[in-house]
Amino acid sequence: MDPETRRQALRIAARLAMPLSLWGCATTVAPPTPESPASPATADAGSIPPGQPVVSPPAPSARCTAPADPEHPTEAEARCCREQLASIIPDGGREVPSEVLGCCRTVATWLDQNARGTFGEGWPQRNTCCRALEWQGSLTCTPWGPPVPPSLEGERVTSRPVLPLDLREEAARLAPSVPRLPALRRMAVATWRGRMVNEYESAEVFEALAETLAQAGFARSVVDEVRGFSEEERRHGVLCGAVVTALGGEARAPGTARPSFPLHPDVEPLEAVLRNVLSVCCMSETVAVSLIAAEREEMPEGELRALLTGIWSDEVGHARFGWRLVTDLVPTLDEAARARLGLWLRVAFAHLETHELAHLPLDARPPEAGRALGLCRGDHARALFFDTVTEVIVPALEAVGLPARDAWTRRRALPLAA
Ligand SMILES: [Fe+2]
Ligand SMILES: [Fe+2]
Structure with a gap:
C-alpha cells in the first residue's frame, strides 16, 4: 500500500471519529503469485522460500x-x-x-x-x-459488515433456522461492468461473495441495534436512522452479489449460524446501547471506512469504483452515527459507568482484533492488477487496521472520557478480570 494511500485512509477515518475536525472509510486478500513472491522481510515464520515445493x-x-x-x-x-x-x-x-x-x-x-x-x-x-492451493478459492479478506457485538456472557448461537442466502435474481438486474482478469477471477468471486454475505448479514445487526435503541427510549428519528442503515446493508449485499454475478459467479451462499445480538442485562439500557454502538459503529464501521478508503484509493476509475464509492459513503454514515451518539452521551455517564464501559472495551477490542485478523490473511499478496478488482495485500490491510485502532479509534474514545488506551493494551477475551 502506498504510504500516501495509508495516510489518506487514516485522515478520513480520523475526521469521522473527531467531530470537531473539518469533515470535508476483504478488504480482500489475495494470493501470492510468481509476479509478487513473499519477500523475506515480510514473510511470516511459516512461509516457504520461493521455489521450494509445498x-x-x-x-x-x-x-x-x-x-x-x-x-x-x-x-x-x-x-x-x-x-x-x-x-x-x-x-x-x-x-x-x-x-x-x-x-x-x-x-x-x-x-x-x-x-x-x-x-x-x-x-x-x-x-x-x-x-x-496458490490461494485459489481460499478464504479471502472480507472484514466489512459489522459482526454481532460481543457479550460479557459470551456469544450464544441462535436457535432460529439458518437459511441459505440467494441474491441471484436481485443481483442479476444490476450487471455492473467489471475488469476482465481471468487469472484473478476465482479469487475475486470468493472475495465479493464473502462481502455479499457479511454485508447482507449485517443488516440484522442494525435491525437489532434499532430495536434496542427503541427499547431504551431513543427518539423515533434516531431509531429510524438505524433502521435505514439496515436497508443500506441489505443493498450493499445485493451490490456485492452483483459483482459476483458480473465476474461469472453465483450470488448465493449457504446459511450460517450466527450469535444472537447481546442485550447486556447486567447494565442499564443506555449503557447497553452504548456498548453495542461502540462495537458496531465506532469500531467495526470505522475500520471498514478506513480499509475501503484505501481500497478505493488504489482502484482505477470505472463502474466497480463507483459501486465501491456508494458502499463506502454509506459506511461513513454508519460510523459517524456512532461517534455522534458516543460524543453526546458518554460525557453524561457517571464515573462508575465510564469505568464499566472501559472494562467492556477490553472485550470489544479483543473481539474486533479476532474478527478483523481472521478476515485479513497475512500472506495474501495479489498482483498489482488485483487492485482493479478490489483485491489487496493482507499484511498492508492488517497494518492499516492496527493504525486505525491506535491512531484514530483509541484517541477518539479517550477524548470522550473512556479509558480506551488501557483497554486496548489490556484487551482480552472472556473471562474478564477487573
Ligand atoms: Fe455495508
Ligand atoms: Fe455499514
Whole structure:
C-alpha cells in the first residue's frame, strides 16, 4: 500500500471519529503469485522460500471422502478434512502431502462460503494449505459488515433456522461492468461473495441495534436512522452479489449460524446501547471506512469504483452515527459507568482484533492488477487496521472520557478480570 494511500485512509477515518475536525472509510486478500513472491522481510515464520515445493508425497492416512459437490462442501465434509489436516500437518508446517491437498481445498471452499461458521476463525493449517492451493478459492479478506457485538456472557448461537442466502435474481438486474482478469477471477468471486454475505448479514445487526435503541427510549428519528442503515446493508449485499454475478459467479451462499445480538442485562439500557454502538459503529464501521478508503484509493476509475464509492459513503454514515451518539452521551455517564464501559472495551477490542485478523490473511499478496478488482495485500490491510485502532479509534474514545488506551493494551477475551 502506498504510504500516501495509508495516510489518506487514516485522515478520513480520523475526521469521522473527531467531530470537531473539518469533515470535508476483504478488504480482500489475495494470493501470492510468481509476479509478487513473499519477500523475506515480510514473510511470516511459516512461509516457504520461493521455489521450494509445498506438496509432498502422499500421506499414509488420507481418509475423508471427496465432497459430493466440490463447489459446495458440507460442514461435515469440511470438519473431517480439517481434523485430518490437523493430524497430518503440524502447526506452522510447510508441506501438504498430495493426498490431502483436496482436503485443503474442501476446508478453504467451505470457509469461503461460511466464514462466520463454527470453526472459521481458527484453522492452523490455513497458510500452509492456501500456499499449496496458490490461494485459489481460499478464504479471502472480507472484514466489512459489522459482526454481532460481543457479550460479557459470551456469544450464544441462535436457535432460529439458518437459511441459505440467494441474491441471484436481485443481483442479476444490476450487471455492473467489471475488469476482465481471468487469472484473478476465482479469487475475486470468493472475495465479493464473502462481502455479499457479511454485508447482507449485517443488516440484522442494525435491525437489532434499532430495536434496542427503541427499547431504551431513543427518539423515533434516531431509531429510524438505524433502521435505514439496515436497508443500506441489505443493498450493499445485493451490490456485492452483483459483482459476483458480473465476474461469472453465483450470488448465493449457504446459511450460517450466527450469535444472537447481546442485550447486556447486567447494565442499564443506555449503557447497553452504548456498548453495542461502540462495537458496531465506532469500531467495526470505522475500520471498514478506513480499509475501503484505501481500497478505493488504489482502484482505477470505472463502474466497480463507483459501486465501491456508494458502499463506502454509506459506511461513513454508519460510523459517524456512532461517534455522534458516543460524543453526546458518554460525557453524561457517571464515573462508575465510564469505568464499566472501559472494562467492556477490553472485550470489544479483543473481539474486533479476532474478527478483523481472521478476515485479513497475512500472506495474501495479489498482483498489482488485483487492485482493479478490489483485491489487496493482507499484511498492508492488517497494518492499516492496527493504525486505525491506535491512531484514530483509541484517541477518539479517550477524548470522550473512556479509558480506551488501557483497554486496548489490556484487551482480552472472556473471562474478564477487573
Ligand atoms: Fe455495508
Ligand atoms: Fe455499514
